[in-house]
Amino acid sequence: MPDDSTPSEVWFLTARTDRFDYADSLLGRFIELLDDYPLIDSVGRGDVVPVKIHFGSRGAIQTVRPPFVAEVVNALKKIGAHPFVTDTVRMLGHEYLEVANRNGYNRATLGAPVFLADGIFGNDSIEMDAGELLGTQCVASAIHDAPSMVVLSHVKGHIQAGFGGAIKHVAMGGVSSHPRHGTWEKCRGKAHFLMGTIPEWKGVDTCNLCGICARHCPMGAIEIVDDKVIVSDDCWRCGRCISACPDQALFTPKDDDLFQEALASQARTVLGTFSPARVVYVNFMMEMQPECDCMDSCDVPMIQNVGVLIGTDPVAVDAATLDMVADAPLLLGSRADRLIRDGYDGRDPFGAVHLKNSWGHVRHAAKMGLGQVDYTIKRI
Ligand code: SF4
Numbered sequence: 001m002p003d004d005s006t007p008s009e010v011w012f013l014t015a016r017t018d019r020f021d022y023a024d025s026l027l028g029r030f031i032e033l034l035d036d037y038p039l040i041d042s043v044g045r046g047d048v049v050p051v052k053i054h055f056g057s058r059g060a061i062q063t064v065r066p067p068f069v070a071e072v073v074n075a076l077k078k079i080g081a082h083p084f085v086t087d088t089v090r091m092l093g094h095e096y097l098e099v100a101n102r103n104g105y106n107r108a109t110l111g112a113p114v115f116l117a118d119g120i121f122g123n124d125s126i127e128m129d130a131g132e133l134l135g136t137q138c139v140a141s142a143i144h145d146a147p148s149m150v151v152l153s154h155v156k157g158h159i160q161a162g163f164g165g166a167i168k169h170v171a172m173g174g175v176s177s178h179p180r181h182g183t184w185e186k187c188r189g190k191a192h193f194l195m196g197t198i199p200e201w202k203g204v205d206t207c208n209l210c211g212i213c214a215r216h217c218p219m220g221a222i223e224i225v226d227d228k229v230i231v232s233d234d235c236w237r238c239g240r241c242i243s244a245c246p247d248q249a250l251f252t253p254k255d256d257d258l259f260q261e262a263l264a265s266q267a268r269t270v271l272g273t274f275s276p277a278r279v280v281y282v283n284f285m286m287e288m289q290p291e292c293d294c295m296d297s298c299d300v301p302m303i304q305n306v307g308v309l310i311g312t313d314p315v316a317v318d319a320a321t322l323d324m325v326a327d328a329p330l331l332l333g334s335r336a337d338r339l340i341r342d343g344y345d346g347r348d349p350f351g352a353v354h355l356k357n358s359w360g361h362v363r364h365a366a367k368m369g370l371g372q373v374d375y376t377i378k379r380i
Pocket residue numbers: 206207208209210211212213214229244245246247248249250
């Protein structure tokens with residue numbers, strides 16, 4: 001656990017550049033930052049180390065850009081580690097690897113192998129005690145077994161968490177979607193479906209029978225039969241159909257604060273497989289669109305690019321992210337239009353568009369001892 005006697009230090013690299021040469025580009029300065037940052041304090045020489053990213057989706061291409069991932073791979077190799085780039089299964093595994101390749105994440109572009117941390121079927125995982133709220137969760141085996149990890153998070157909004165940064169990434173991205181043994185209750189969907197139901201259909205008065213939900217379902221668990229949407233018990237509880245439905249015709253009973261607590265518990269479960277300070281978090285506040293990168297498309301960014309944060313305290317890195325996002329300009333012509341029109345002066349624009357409190361899971365994580373919301377910024 002991070003030492004809580006002094007604020008955690010978070011390094012910051014601005015996205016702004018005013019000299020148009022490579023050394024002054026964000027990528028050029030990111031390479032310098034990686035040269036200076038003490039990665040070796042977290043990642044041991046000889047470690048086989050996951051570089052955890054989100055591969056995106058077929059139409060969600062605003063993820064962490066491949067050259068930044070490649071430079072993290074380079075930096076890890078320089079200190080004698082053996083990096084691999086990884087994510088967990090979200091759609092069917094073989095299709096997800098194709099998405100990764102199309103989005104620019106492959107051996108040729110990154111200089112490291114790219115594979116699924118929970119295997120091609122999403123069920124290679126280790127059962128862990130996840131506390132009272134979640135019971136048992138299955139952590140992806142390639143993350144569970146690794147001695148250290150580097151987490152590269154694309155900051156964006158999220159329909160239920162308000163925003164997604166390091167903690168949400170570790171929570172949802174470190175747990176298997178479909179454990180080999182047991183039911184959906186041991187997988188990442190448990191946090192979304194704490195009330196235990198599968199998605200419920202509100203009926204034909206709300207639904208336009210467009211079939212988008214069925215097309216988004218990785219399990220083929222949705223059928224439209226005789227003008228009715230039917231969800232079978234093959235459901236993984238991933239929640240994609242609910243997010244994708246244009247008419248809010250699918251729902252599950254939710255308790256927002258319980259979800260935020262569950263998210264923090266899930267992150268604690270994944271991080272509990274590492275020794276203290278053996279995980280490095282890099283948050284990219286770039287191309288910050290309002291929805292999760294799991295969705296099958298992405299909207300235009302709603303907040304101006306800010307830059308990159310790096311540190312070993314996930315709570316501090318996310319707290320700094322939320323503060324910097326709050327200080328950044330909202331962008332016209334985006335989901336932020338309503339906020340701009342209404343003169344929004346709050347400190348949580350992602351939460352404001354989703355009617356959620358983005359700080360919820362960050363504060364729960366702090367209470368659970370994952371880090372602290374107090375931080376100092378070291379500007380690079
Ligand atoms: S996506 Fe929504 S509106 Fe379309 S068929 Fe499914 S439930 Fe109905």
